[in-house]
Amino acid sequence: SRNQALGWLRQMLLIRRFEERSAMLYQNQKIGGFCHLYSGQEAVAVGSIGALREDDYVITAYRDHGHALARGMDPKFAMAEQLGKAAGCSKGKGGSMHFFDADKGFLGGHAIVGSHLPLAAGVAFASKYRNDQKVTICYFGDGAMDQGALHEAFNMASLWKLPVIYVVENNGMSMGTQLHRHSCLIDLTIRGGTAYGMPGVAVDGNDIEQMAKITLEAANRARAGEGPTFIEAQTYRFRGHSMSDPMKYRSKEEAEKAKERDPIVLYESLLKERGWINGAALEEMHEKIKVEIDEAIEFAENAPEPELSALYEDISVAPYLPQE
Amino acid sequence: SRNQALGWLRQMLLIRRFEERSAMLYQNQKIGGFCHLYSGQEAVAVGSIGALREDDYVITAYRDHGHALARGMDPKFAMAEQLGKAAGCSKGKGGSMHFFDADKGFLGGHAIVGSHLPLAAGVAFASKYRNDQKVTICYFGDGAMDQGALHEAFNMASLWKLPVIYVVENNGMSMGTQLHRHSCLIDLTIRGGTAYGMPGVAVDGNDIEQMAKITLEAANRARAGEGPTFIEAQTYRFRGHSMSDPMKYRSKEEAEKAKERDPIVLYESLLKERGWINGAALEEMHEKIKVEIDEAIEFAENAPEPELSALYEDISVAPYLPQE
Amino acid sequence: MAVLHYREALRAAMTEEMERDERVFLMGEEVAEYNGAYKVSQGMLDQFGANRIIDTPISENGFAGIGIGAAMVGLRPIVEFMTWSFGYVAFDQLVNNAANMRYMSGGQFSVPIVFRGNSGIAGALGATHSHRPEALYSHVPGLTVMMPSTPADAKGMLKAAIRSDDPVVFIEHENLLGDRGEVPDDRDFLVPIGKADVKREGSDVTILTYSRSVLTSLKAAEIMASEGVSVEVVDLRTLRPLDLETILKSVVKTHRAVIVEEDWPYCGIGAGVADRVYNAVFDELDAPIRRVTAKDTPIPYNRRLEASVIPSVERVVAALKDVLYKK
């Protein structure tokens, strides 16, 4: 529908803007640690999460800003987290790689490659255990295809027909290593689908409506008790692996060509074609988002640092006893 | 050839006898710890190792007696190891699950399920690094298909075209768990071959000559630099998972039916058909083996215990400094 | 009071808690149809069915993570490692995901899970199968580590672990599974997390110990008693958080301490405990704390060698005499 489409475009623009400003804040050393930007892959998160229900579960890796925002996390709390503030979505304790939002069913933000794939199966296991009809969607990169955790999680997810959707965001690079240099097969649907007896579907991850369509089919299968689906979303990251990556492995030409398939540009023109939006309205949308992100940054910058006493808080539910 | 065939039969009988006597020694508590017998699977090890060169490498899991003997380990040292004697193949420090024989290129005997699969890739990596034309063969059970270590090792073995042969001894059981209850797919050639872009071949593991034929093809591919092969050897273990397994999960009928496909009986009758051996010669062979195992047991029982000082030996090449 | 085996006490704890709380389930290798590799979960499949007693593939890293994920959304898994020696392939899940989740999420996601299984130098199992992981996990903030020495503690401690809202590393001892002892029937009988137990009162010297070594220590105490020395034996029970209060009370009373453990010596639990005792009551000590530990070697298969690795009554007696300056 038109409203949905405009909402998706808006979310993609919000993510793009959020990432561009995050890059600047990182360069000004307001954001620390490792910061992995989602620019270029927006259609994957927005399209797939857009096809799910509000009470479904979402879990991803360290490149998590896009998924969190697509899930509806307030950019204020996302930005505050990157600035390490108490108002951050993880109280400033997680940082860019460890976003969490329990209210939105957003289960992180996980920075050990592959380690969240079993968690996703576990969340889906809980849904099956309770028969709550919820679906869990789990995102990870092509580099995570090579972690043993994937193998173990996929075998059990398939064996037990867990309601989980595994989405590999194949951006062709595991940090600085091209797919053909780290994966024994280029067709990841064989490695992730065929190998475990689950449907494996490749989709253009820059085509947001395709992304949504495939995800919806997978979600229906999951809810029908037919088990997991593996989706290979083929996409491209515009920025370096993290903010500290000079991208020596990439030619200007390659980068330029990729920009032609910018998921946002593609969708904007599609919606224009359909007459669902015009230049003026688009202008306005960009403006609004600009303001929203400015406000998020202002909020984050003015938000208070956590108290030093927070160091010992949130470690355990029981009163925490430091062993010092 | 006839000689080779008789040699293989002899080895299978030797292994069977070795295991039967091991069971008795375990019941008499001469053998301790966990003891996993190979009875019923003899054709897999004897046929495949029989197709390899003497300087190729062999590595397996804890169910390792058969592979060690097929590789030519002297039953004396194998039995002495089980009795924990200094003359044992691992100086009494490894036990039944941890046989080693460097002279024979037998690299163990590994008891953490799946943990030796990367080791095998590493040994093959060394052969490629040195271009020494050696092939590494690695055995493991169907239960090990579910360990992450397999996934990581197989991806790299295929990616780097390592000269390694992975043989899953599919006896249909991961301890007490039937294949369909632990593996998302019943056809393991998909999980181990297709999934990693390597040839996956299923073979009747109780047919020793088939086993040898398939292994030879795999070895030739490996030596030709064409990379790894995955072999699913379908077989059956006659005994419990380990000596402490009452086998409640198995019906008399099932066990009886399996005995009809005893790889030794099958091969004996085949060789008789071919006129390569007759009843008398077979009798004699059984007798000789009986004596050889008796001698091995006598050797093992009379062999000295390790000195207590051996506790601190063989930990490191450098002088060992206990941190006590 | 019923007389139960340690393994039956563990089963009783799981069974009672599963009857009490729908969210509790048991997952692991051979726990269901095989009735447990060590028969701890015997009969539980029949009682609770395949939805709550779940056989897994040999995928420790995978099902440890599945347990953590299920716990994040409110279930209360009991994840059995057939033995703790097989838990090292899942080390990352315990140390990173279970231990850090609540902190990294700013308190939004807690992980009410119990990882349990047996450990120890159990008898000719060799180096790969004789691990004692307690020091490794006790080192990590965010984890609770418990090790029962008796059937009663096995039940009360496991029930407390299952009711805990935080991740618990629960380490049983293979050689204790067959021990028998009186166990309270009270369905709310809990041994509180973080509480040590004086297993034998004494006044001349303190032994700090846990798990199977408690039995060795009590034997040594008997022998010393016959020589007129009164030994207090403190069973630490929870290794993290440590019950320093009970420990110091005893040491301040006796002014002498020996630590007995089956783990390796360097950076082990005993080192962690000794360091904290010295730090707290250095001036109260009339002698250095002596430790009786497993020898600092991989664990050999040969039975004589293996026996020489494990703390023996003789070694404990010698250490006691040493801190008492007795010949």
Next chain:
Amino acid sequence: MAVLHYREALRAAMTEEMERDERVFLMGEEVAEYNGAYKVSQGMLDQFGANRIIDTPISENGFAGIGIGAAMVGLRPIVEFMTWSFGYVAFDQLVNNAANMRYMSGGQFSVPIVFRGNSGIAGALGATHSHRPEALYSHVPGLTVMMPSTPADAKGMLKAAIRSDDPVVFIEHENLLGDRGEVPDDRDFLVPIGKADVKREGSDVTILTYSRSVLTSLKAAEIMASEGVSVEVVDLRTLRPLDLETILKSVVKTHRAVIVEEDWPYCGIGAGVADRVYNAVFDELDAPIRRVTAKDTPIPYNRRLEASVIPSVERVVAALKDVLYKK
């Protein structure tokens, strides 16, 4: 003598040893075409080619095992973990296969391998990326554990590690990679395994420390000097086996010791060291050993909180004054 960065010193060590010995190769994530995530292996692919500088998939457990297998048949791998925080998924390979192989095979298969990478609380990386694994690996017989604090030590220690016939856990510090210092050019310059180094001589009190904490300790020593207190700073360098001789020599001289480390306190290296010092020279100590460690919490992202976790000069000075009974 050349002045090199710590990272350049590490590179020089690997380069020289690879030139010296065909069997040595480097394997890890991004070590080749990317020239190293932390630029330690910069230029090594160009010099040695893709056969000896090998990019791996993100499969630590797998390529750690591949390294061990290659070492079993005579190669001498250097396996780089991008950081040691990513080594926990390979924990089983290090603790079971690398540490036990020689023992379980009765001496037939040794494992001449170096596992290396950086670690530490390096700056807003969060709980999953700030691990310090030294205590965990030092606990395990069969492993050698080394942690250099200076460029010269980085080179000499890594060269010694590569020449060792046994498995070495070599732990660098991310925040030291950019440090500069004089480094001997001698291609046979080796810092022997198991030898500590007195980085500053003193007579009133001893600091036992390693890795980045050496720098913190030296600063604290400066401050104390200005107050007329002479502090000896002992850089442990090899954590397993520990150079107890050098440690005791210093403690017996000063009769007071403070241990400074970036690892967690409970069952950490400091506990292991303190326990052994007390055990050896209890009567020589005029005060209890004090420890300055990372706080016992997961590592927070927020910079202020993170800074409060790490041993600071102030905390070291306070501990020194405490053992000196100074206000």
